[in-house]
Amino acid sequence: GNSVTQMEGPVTLSEEAFLTINCTYTATGYPSLFWYVQYPGEGLQLLLKATKADDKGSNKGFEATYRKETTSFHLEKGSVQVSDSAVYFCALSDQTGANNLFFGTGTRLTVIP
Amino acid sequence: GAGVSQTPSNKVTEKGKYVELRCDPISGHTALYWYRQSLGQGPEFLIYFQGTGAADDSGLPNDRFFAVRPEGSVSTLKIQRTERGDSAVYLCASSLVSGPSSYNEQFFGPGTRLTVL
Numbered sequence: 001g002n003s004v005t006q007m008e009g010p011v012t013l014s015e016e017a018f019l020t021i022n023c024t025y026t027a028t029g030y031p032s033l034f035w036y037v038q039y040p041g042e043g044l045q046l047l048l049k050a051t052k053a054d055d056k057g058s059n060k061g062f063e064a065t066y067r068k069e070t071t072s073f074h075l076e077k078g079s080v081q082v083s084d085s086a087v088y089f090c091a092l093s094d095q096t097g098a099n100n101l102f103f104g105t106g107t108r109l110t111v112i113p
Numbered sequence: 114g115a116g117v118s119q120t121p122s123n124k125v126t127e128k129g130k131y132v133e134l135r136c137d138p139i140s141g142h143t144a145l146y147w148y149r150q151s152l153g154q155g156p157e158f159l160i161y162f163q164g165t166g167a168a169d170d171s172g173l174p175n176d177r178f179f180a181v182r183p184e185g186s187v188s189t190l191k192i193q194r195t196e197r198g199d200s201a202v203y204l205c206a207s208s209l210v211s212g213p214s215s216y217n218e219q220f221f222g223p224g225t226r227l228t229v230l
Contacts, residue, residue, distance in 0.1 A: 089155050093217075
């Protein structure tokens with residue numbers, strides 16, 4: 001079946017620190033992988049995605065590389081800002097039929113000045 | 114343009130009551146999804162519509178849950194005989210198309226927070 005295991009939080013970092021949030025997955029077939037972000041008081045937003053092995057998704061300074069050999073899609077950012085404080089969800093879609101998303105449990109990131 | 118909207122934003126009801134949650138997708142989006150997010154968890158898939166028909170309802174937890182999309186646009190999630198365990202945020206998402214495509218990004222609404230007392 002399909003599942004996503006995500007690094008548990010919460011994570012607290014100082015501004016300009018390096019961020020890694022780990023995500024591994026189990027899937028049938030060839031999934032697409034996503035990171036969604038939920039800012040305080042807002043809905044889920046797509047942050048970045050990768051649709052095949054070795055693809056790198058990037059947006060707003062965040063990056064994640066689709067690693068088929070390790071079934072991972074870790075989220076990284078070199079220098080976090082206070083405005084990055086949010087809950088981050090790793091997700092996959094098996095790209096068949098409904099294309100519905102399978103989410104991890106989410107990681108809450110707090111960046112302090 | 115307008116994003117996905119959901120009403121109400123909050124719903125408090127008593128155990129055993131019936132509730133309806135509404136989703137207005139982005140205009141022109143043919144695919145519509147319902148998810149449920151319990152406290153401290155990621156969203157879990159409930160049901161998917163392609164046009165007017167429920168193409169996949171495998172995520173509905175039991176027969177108290179039902180959803181419709183009669184004209185292929187607005188959708189209503191209906192919960193009968195609510196239980197305390199139904200308390201969660203119910204999320205709706207829409208996409209231009211479904212399946213493996215560059216146009217299948219799901220756009221999420223703000224959710225309806227349901228509390229069953």
